[in-house]
Amino acid sequence: ETGVTQTPRHLVMGMTNKKSLKCEQHLGHNAMYWYKQSAKKPLELMFVYNFKEQTENNSVPSRFSPECPNSSHLFLHLHTLQPEDSALYLCASSQLSVASANTGELFFGEGSRLTVL
């Protein structure tokens, strides 16, 4: 198994649909992240889960709903999205140091390419 696995790799949905993105990490890390990557823009941090607890919600619209049932799995539930939400959604994991609180290395999945029609 590769380190961080995301499914599906590609998703096309209408604005009224409900879908979910899934992420699984096999690295034993204690933190997981959702990032949004749009063309010519910096990666935008959406959510952070540290030891399964959500520690960051970066002003993300409520049409994006994260779920972290355990330290290895992370979901992003999508509903009533807008065309401007079309982007590459990247999941990442890292091992947070309790002592330093630094992120350390982020291990990314291959991303889920989302298109909202």
Added chain:
Amino acid sequence: TQLLEQSPQFLSIQEGENLTVYCNSSSVFSSLQWYRQEPGEGPVLLVTVVTGGEVKKLKRLTFQFGDARKDSSLHITAAQPGDTGLYLCAGAGSNDYKLSFGAGTTVTVRA
């Protein structure tokens, strides 16, 4: 959010040429990371620099952290087509697990 500006936005060079990519900010970072992202893949960490003035070498790649820890550069010597990709810099503040990313530099190395 601490802003990181990367330049140039796009760079296209011939195989064997050298290139430099810059990452600048008005903020001080406790550490700075460089990632490379190939088409259809997620970013992969290349290096982390933590000390002002630090220089790290990774084969043909040379990374430098500015003395004031506000900027960084990536220099590639004798570029190869395999160096093609999106290069991202990301900075971390003190006691802050949130990384701020630049928009990236798209590098294309032509054979």
